[in-house]
Amino acid sequence: MNPTSSSFLSCTLRSRDPGVQLSFRTHRRGDFVVLSARGEADAFTLPWWRHSVRAAAEVAATAGGVLIIDATRLDFLSLRTLAAVAWDADRYRRVGVQICLVSSDSRLTRLAGRHQQTARLLMCSSIVSAFSVLQLHKRAEPRSYPLPAVAAETEHDHHPARGSAPDLP
Template sequence: MNADTNFSSFASAHATSSYTRSPEQQLLFRVRRRGEIIVLSARGQADAYTLPLWRQEVGKAVETAAAGRGALIVDTTRLEFLSLRTLAALAEDAERYRRDGVEICLVTPNPRIARLAGGDPRIVALPVCTTVVGALTSLQLHRQTERRPARPQPYRTPQITREDPETQHDRLLRESAWRN
């Protein structure tokens, strides 16, 4: 009987605590700058309840990134839960922000999320890396290739062909050889 009482009190306390928490308590953000690239780290649960907050914070980080070089890394390594809807919303927002010149990259060490992102047509265009360092490198390389002018074709020596064995040049060579 005591076990039932403990279980029911735990269940009611757990249910009450999760429903009374605000989105700001369930999902926390930290913004850092890595050179000219902004890193938005999220901690907690990114689900339908916290989706408006998620989009708001991503939007603020994009504004900060747009003032610099226009790149944002969304670091989800410390999330307890990332819903498919939140992931799709990030991909949707990333596409819109990319048209405005801000590149967004998702960081997740979870191979399931990476596989899901690669297989879902709504999310497939969102770049996904497993570490922040990998995302930084990827964005920096992408930026370098964008700014680099078209590479000139390698110099090739012209091919010299003889037109006629009796050209003026050949006659001059023969005459100079006879004189010597």
Template sequence: MSTVSHDLSGLVQPPEDVTFGLRATVEWRGDAAIVHAHGEVDAYTLPMWRRVLREAATATAAPGPLVIDASGLDFMACRSMLALAEESEACRRRGVRLCVVGGRSIVARVVDLLDLDALLPIYSSVDDALAGAVPGGHLQQSKAG
């Protein structure tokens, strides 16, 4: 009986470029920064995710907002949501409102599971996030004259 040895080391090694699964761009609309994220945020891409969040938050002047459009993500690890919550707290201390767009249930489910609703208001679109929102994620009520 003969056995054939197969080199599987390439299949279990992390790729050299661990950011291959996450792509992010920043769009500016006036004072608002919008981070459009696509792909996956997992253990391999978490360092890039943190860097993107930090750089966008640093570049956003109060009152912001900083909108994280996660609707293009296929996967978000719980740790990526915790990173968002940490950045949201840092933004709030600087007077910048951070909110998340998550048209798919993946974002809302993880936020709900981790009980992060107060830190990460979820909107169904970028326009909804930009229109009339105040810190805490509540829509501003129009004042009857």
């Protein structure tokens, strides 16, 4: 076998595994979960990317509701992957998980801010700034407290025969 075909064969075999082109490390810092990514996040690795982000978001849901995706060590981040992060961030925001993408590429941040699908994605330029922004966000969140047992409504509280206000259509 000549060296060219051998080289091509090894490259082809290696590229068939998304885990070789893209790797993740998840760790916790207090209430925050940090998902660090390395490699290339493109169309080929998108299913692996989404699986890893969703798994980390599930951990964040039980840890304190914050996931920081550190993309500063990625060699490439496709716009399709960026849109997937934005979609997942919207989805998880509805269940109480805040997702922030960290990228030191200012062009990517500007581009994301201009596109309708990605404009709502929280992006920071460093892990430190992400921690600061998200810590402030957590402090500003309204807190809900359970109603005392005395104030809880019962079925007879709104019964029309007892003189309470009628139900509106």
